Amino acid sequence: MLVAGxxxxxxxxxxxxxxxxAFKVGLVLDKGGKDDKSFNTSAYNGATKxxxxxxxxxxxxxxxDNNSLEVLHxxxxxxxxxxxxxxxxxxxxxxKKVAALFPQTQFAIxxxxxxxxxxxxxxxxxxxxxxxxxxxxxxxxxxxxxxFLGGMDIPLIRRFQKGYEAGVKYIxxxxxxxxxxxxxxxxxxNNPTKAKEMxxxxxxxxxxxxxxxxxxxxxxxxxxxADKKIYAIGVDSNQNWIxxxxxxxxxxxxxxxxxxxxxxxxxxxxxxxGVIRFGLKDSGVDWALDQNNEKLWSALEKNKLxxxxxxxxxxxxxxxxxxxxx
Amino acid sequence: MIDxxxxxLILSTFRMSLPLMFATCGGYFSEKSGVAQIxxxxxxxxxxxTAASVSFFSGTLLLGYLAAGVMAALFGQIFCxxxxxxKAHSIIVGTALNLLVMGxxxxxxxxxxxxxxxxxxxxxxxxxxxxxxxxxxxxITAAFWLSNRTIWGLQMKFAGExxxxxxxxxxxxxxxxxxxxxxxxxxxxxGGAVLSTYLSSNYSPLMxxxxxxIALAALIFAGWSLRxxxxxxxxxxFCEALQIQLQSNxxxxxxxxxxxxxxxxxxxxxxxxxFLRAKNNPPxxxx
Numbered sequence: 001m002l003v004a005g006x007x008x009x010x011x012x013x014x015x016x017x018x019x020x021x022a023f024k025v026g027l028v029l030d031k032g033g034k035d036d037k038s039f040n041t042s043a044y045n046g047a048t049k050x051x052x053x054x055x056x057x058x059x060x061x062x063x064x065d066n067n068s069l070e071v072l073h074x075x076x077x078x079x080x081x082x083x084x085x086x087x088x089x090x091x092x093x094x095x096k097k098v099a100a101l102f103p104q105t106q107f108a109i110x111x112x113x114x115x116x117x118x119x120x121x122x123x124x125x126x127x128x129x130x131x132x133x134x135x136x137x138x139x140x141x142x143x144x145x146x147x148f149l150g151g152m153d154i155p156l157i158r159r160f161q162k163g164y165e166a167g168v169k170y171i172x173x174x175x176x177x178x179x180x181x182x183x184x185x186x187x188x189x190n191n192p193t194k195a196k197e198m199x200x201x202x203x204x205x206x207x208x209x210x211x212x213x214x215x216x217x218x219x220x221x222x223x224x225x226a227d228k229k230i231y232a233i234g235v236d237s238n239q240n241w242i243x244x245x246x247x248x249x250x251x252x253x254x255x256x257x258x259x260x261x262x263x264x265x266x267x268x269x270x271x272x273x274g275v276i277r278f279g280l281k282d283s284g285v286d287w288a289l290d291q292n293n294e295k296l297w298s299a300l301e302k303n304k305l306x307x308x309x310x311x312x313x314x315x316x317x318x319x320x321x322x323x324x325x326x
Numbered sequence: 327m328i329d330x331x332x333x334x335l336i337l338s339t340f341r342m343s344l345p346l347m348f349a350t351c352g353g354y355f356s357e358k359s360g361v362a363q364i365x366x367x368x369x370x371x372x373x374x375x376t377a378a379s380v381s382f383f384s385g386t387l388l389l390g391y392l393a394a395g396v397m398a399a400l401f402g403q404i405f406c407x408x409x410x411x412x413k414a415h416s417i418i419v420g421t422a423l424n425l426l427v428m429g430x431x432x433x434x435x436x437x438x439x440x441x442x443x444x445x446x447x448x449x450x451x452x453x454x455x456x457x458x459x460x461x462x463x464x465x466i467t468a469a470f471w472l473s474n475r476t477i478w479g480l481q482m483k484f485a486g487e488x489x490x491x492x493x494x495x496x497x498x499x500x501x502x503x504x505x506x507x508x509x510x511x512x513x514x515x516x517g518g519a520v521l522s523t524y525l526s527s528n529y530s531p532l533m534x535x536x537x538x539x540i541a542l543a544a545l546i547f548a549g550w551s552l553r554x555x556x557x558x559x560x561x562x563x564f565c566e567a568l569q570i571q572l573q574s575n576x577x578x579x580x581x582x583x584x585x586x587x588x589x590x591x592x593x594x595x596x597x598x599x600x601f602l603r604a605k606n607n608p609p610x611x612x613x
Contacts, residue, residue, distance in 0.1 A: 033441075033442050033443060033444065033530075033531060034441065034442050035441040035442060035443075035444045036444075062442055064428070064531075147574070153584060153585070153588070176576065178574040178576070179573070179574060179579065180570065180573050180574045181573065181584055181588070183588065184585065184588055187532070187535055190530050190531060190532065190533070191530075191533070191535055192525075192526040192527075192528070192530055192533070193521060193525035193526045193533065193535075194535075194570075196525060196526055197338060197341060197342060197525070197567070197570055198570050198573075198574070200334075200338065200341075201334060201338060201570050201571055201574055202574050204330065204331075204334040205331075205334075205574060205575075216444070216530055219447065219526060219527065219528060219530070220525075220526050223447075223526060223527045242447075
């Protein structure tokens with residue numbers, strides 16, 4: 001054990017001494033992984049953009065289970081990384097602990113709130129975007145039944161669901177919303193087979209538009225939707241390209257922008273702790289329209305959605321927030 | 327409406343139990359020949375990854391299935407060499423293989439797809455629904471025939487029940503076990519292919535989600551009888567399907583919290599274990 005420890009110390013000493021003086025950023029991704037085409041991909045894209053444009057040094061790791069989170073953060077801090085970014089609510093505890101031990105290191109967390117001077121919490125107003133998706137789904141649904149597919153059953157995803165339901169009811173008060181959660185553990189972000197099964201069961205109950213907030217599991221929904229010729233709605237990243245014509249739109253959660261801006265300000269020595277919220281008004285949350293889904297939307301429908309968006313920003317539409325009302 | 331829910335449930339049950347039935351079928355051969363098999367999980371993952379990659383590059387699903395079986399069987403050789411030739415404990419080797427796969431697949435996918443353990447989606451137009459069902463029927467028929475109607479099947483079982491008897495007629499039990507484990511890996515690999523090409527359209531990390539262990543549980547639960555083990559797999563699939571159906575049923579989900587519905591598969595398994603306990607007769611020389 002002692003020998004192993006010495007070897008480890010030796011190796012880390014080499015790594016530390018051999019690195020350059022560039023601003024070093026460590027990115028700890030969630031279980032869905034860099035290629036989930038959704039939440040983590042968005043974070044990874046933001047960080048690689050910073051790497052290219054700002055000349056920072058980036059290293060990313062993926063947490064295979066929640067027990068490794070603290071170790072990953074601690075490793076980055078010990079190796080004198082300037083900024084360590086944790087992606088996902090599950091990392092809040094680990095960051096809280098490690099940030100207290102390394103006050104000189106700057107941390108950021110997406111989707112979690114940690115109160116410390118050296119931690120910046122990046123939060124999104126998911127319910128606003130989900131409301132918009134609900135409205136979009138209800139506008140496109142012919143059967144009056146739409147579905148929601150959540151990843152892990154946690155308050156954050158309940159917040160998506162609640163906003164979505166409100167959006168559906170706003171357009172069509174008689175519509176039915178079917179809800180499914182893939183699981184109660186982190187594995188739920190990465191279980192496309194179960195997502196597909198759940199989507200098929202919802203389609204069997206006449207759902208013809210389904211919105212997912214399930215990370216990498218979402219690909220199961222896209223498969224089911226393409227098979228059964230219904231619409232799916234993507235989440236976090238712009239997922240319209242995955243199945244053009246099937247993906248109605250995507251609820252953009254600009255984790256990439258949040259990550260990029262954080263790295264940029266830290267690199268410019270302007271890092272500040274505290275909470276930063278991204279919502280519809282600053283395009284931190286939005287709906288995606290590009291060449292892949294343009295044909296699915298008439299000018300009238302586009303205007304209607306944008307009108308709803310404006311009204312939410314102007315607080316003329318009150319979107320229920322699960323965090324506040326439960 | 328009742329009808330359609332019923333049909334939905336049956337179809338869903340069938341889909342959820344497909345990979346389980348393959349894994350159970352595979353596990354049966356290994357366990358019956360006296361080799362405890364906990365690396366079904368690893369074979370599933372190897373099969374799933376291989377099938378997704380080969381189907382992606384070749385565009386033919388059948389090739390993907392074949393490659394999955396062959397690759398899993400090759401991978402199974404590591405298991406054979408350590409347990410049968412070098413006499414290591416099968417549980418330890420099985421654990422090692424499960425861990426090895428978790429690391430190996432991301433390394434391969436990094437060099438092939440530059441991803442951290444997932445593959446790109448295969449073209450959905452190629453998904454051919456009758457294929458997995460046909461393969462399952464062929465596999466199960468072959469498995470029954472092989473284990474009950476052939477000399478090889480008898481000898482394979484004797485390797486697990488009474489080695490001495492097998493040795494006395496001049497057959498090396500190790501060879502039978504070696505063949506059984508290879509067959510096990512091949513069949514389980516096919517189950518993996520179902521996971522990544524039929525139940526979804528790409529490989530995602532650890533997508534087997536414990537199905538290898540559930541299959542093993544089904545086997546033990548059914549007292550190492552192939553017929554009963556397949557039925558138990560169906561039962562596990564049914565619980566999972568029921569859970570999915572109930573959750574999106576408005577009438578029920580408004581009254582029962584989601585947590586309780588999500589508990590159904592596990593609670594049902596526990597209850598079944600208590601009430602339907604089959605008489606356990608593990609192969610005498612299972613180790």
